[in-house]
Amino acid sequence: MTKDRGPDEPDSPAALPEPVPVRRLLVLALPALVIGVVAAAVLFVLEAVGSALELLAWQVVPDLIGVDATAGWWIFGVLAATGLLVGLVLRYVPGHGGRDSATTELIADPLPARSLPSLALATVLGLGGGVSLGPENPVIAVTTGVLVSATNRVRALVPRALVVELAAAATIGALFGTPVAAALVFTGPASAAVGRTALWDRLFLPLVAAGTAAVTMTLIAHPQFAVPLPDYASPALADLWSAAGITTAGAGLGVSLAALFPLLHRAVHHLPGPVLAVTLGGVALGLLGVIGGPVTLFNGADEVRELVSEHERLDAAALVTILAVKCGALLIAAASGFRGGRIFPAVFIGTTLGLLAQTIWPSIPLTVAIASGVVGVVLAVARDGWIALFIGVAVTGNVPVLAVLCVAILPAWLVVSRAPEMIAVPSGAGPASPDRKSATAW
Numbered sequence: 001m002t003k004d005r006g007p008d009e010p011d012s013p014a015a016l017p018e019p020v021p022v023r024r025l026l027v028l029a030l031p032a033l034v035i036g037v038v039a040a041a042v043l044f045v046l047e048a049v050g051s052a053l054e055l056l057a058w059q060v061v062p063d064l065i066g067v068d069a070t071a072g073w074w075i076f077g078v079l080a081a082t083g084l085l086v087g088l089v090l091r092y093v094p095g096h097g098g099r100d101s102a103t104t105e106l107i108a109d110p111l112p113a114r115s116l117p118s119l120a121l122a123t124v125l126g127l128g129g130g131v132s133l134g135p136e137n138p139v140i141a142v143t144t145g146v147l148v149s150a151t152n153r154v155r156a157l158v159p160r161a162l163v164v165e166l167a168a169a170a171t172i173g174a175l176f177g178t179p180v181a182a183a184l185v186f187t188g189p190a191s192a193a194v195g196r197t198a199l200w201d202r203l204f205l206p207l208v209a210a211g212t213a214a215v216t217m218t219l220i221a222h223p224q225f226a227v228p229l230p231d232y233a234s235p236a237l238a239d240l241w242s243a244a245g246i247t248t249a250g251a252g253l254g255v256s257l258a259a260l261f262p263l264l265h266r267a268v269h270h271l272p273g274p275v276l277a278v279t280l281g282g283v284a285l286g287l288l289g290v291i292g293g294p295v296t297l298f299n300g301a302d303e304v305r306e307l308v309s310e311h312e313r314l315d316a317a318a319l320v321t322i323l324a325v326k327c328g329a330l331l332i333a334a335a336s337g338f339r340g341g342r343i344f345p346a347v348f349i350g351t352t353l354g355l356l357a358q359t360i361w362p363s364i365p366l367t368v369a370i371a372s373g374v375v376g377v378v379l380a381v382a383r384d385g386w387i388a389l390f391i392g393v394a395v396t397g398n399v400p401v402l403a404v405l406c407v408a409i410l411p412a413w414l415v416v417s418r419a420p421e422m423i424a425v426p427s428g429a430g431p432a433s434p435d436r437k438s439a440t441a442w
Contacts, residue, residue, distance in 0.1 A: 031158045032205045036212025039170030042143045053128025076286035082129025083282015087275035093118040101137045103426040107168040110148040122339040130297035132329035133340020140171045166209040173210030174217040182210035184386035226397030232367040242364045243372040243408035250376020251412035258422035265335040265424035281336025292325030300348025311355045319356040346381040350374035371396045
């Protein structure tokens with residue numbers, strides 16, 4: 001005789017997720033569309049200003065005074081000056097750069113509106129000055145703060161938590177030029193929060209925002225994320241072993257960076273104030289830039305293409321140097337107070353690791369080597385398997401490599417799953433506050 005199941009048991013119809021009313025989804029779709037456009041606009045403006053500063057510092061001024069922008073002394077001078085300027089912003093500009101990016105996840109609570117101008121200024125200075133951090137964390141923070149402030153009067157219609165979620169999804173969609181990345185990032189939290197709500201109902205509005213942002217960004221900026229690589233159409237059994245080894249090595253490297261990161265952050269924050277700390281960080285980045293050359297500067301998105309295009313002229317020793325310099329630059333930039341994200345530099349580090357592996361073992365397909373290195377390092381830095389797989393495929397622009405990566409990521413996850421995250425604890429008893437008191441206390 002079969003026992004009748006109760007209403008709360010898993011197989012009971014009453015326990016199945018219930019759909020969100022279509023009318024509510026349609027009503028909220030309009031704000032999601034607007035949020036998508038705003039997120040793309042914020043990203044475009046910040047990147048455009050950063051690019052203008054980059055052009056000024058690395059091309060216009062050197063050309064005017066007749067110097068070589070790739071010379072070691074110029075690289076050192078620009079990065080040291082960038083550190084000084086960012087430190088002055090964090091110390092004296094109202095808002096003091098908001099929260100330290102080293103202490104925040106990709107998605108965090110919204111900042112007060114007074115913090116946003118200083119955060120935007122510190123971000124564009126770093127982007128233009130060649131600091132080894134990406135735009136993702138501060139752009140999401142600025143977009144979220146702008147949208148939360150703008151929607152305060154309609155909070156009954158669009159709850160604050162939903163605005164934060166949609167702003168983050170839209171910014172991720174704009175960054176990668178596709179809503180797929182946002183869908184993968186939000187699948188985990190959406191699944192955990194599903195309860196009696198269907199998963200795709202939870203993802204509907206983030207996808208609207210991310211899709212709108214991706215389309216808007218594509219129309220106004222035509223972002224290119226993929227690196228030109230040889231076609232890879234026929235996965236082989238040997239590639240599984242190679243990919244697993246490279247991915248696991250990348251995860252181990254990323255975990256090592258994550259373990260060192262809070263120690264360096266704590267040491268830097270014993271210095272008396274952000275002006276000294278970030279200036280010294282800029283000096284250290286300048287020295288590393290002299291050693292590694294221009295390819296090791298900036299967030300790495302454009303430099304990845306340059307590195308891949310020139311990899312045949314680089315031997316293993318040169319790649320090891322570039323790898324070590326970029327790892328050090330990421331740690332110093334993030335720990336010393338510069339505002340920026342860690343995912344884009346992780347992509348460069350993973351690409352360099354893949355190139356190194358392929359240089360040592362030429363039988364490994366180049367596409368497999370690079371994709372595997374990227375997946376391993378991004379997995380350790382972002383702690384998200386979906387986004388690591390997505391970026392690995394997006395960088396190579398090759399879908400067949402996904403089958404290999406889905407296997408290769410499994411041993412890498414065993415390395416990462418119990419390891420520390422690449423995030424620092426804010427100085428003081430609680431989370432860093434963007435007011436003057438916390439900035440003065442450093």
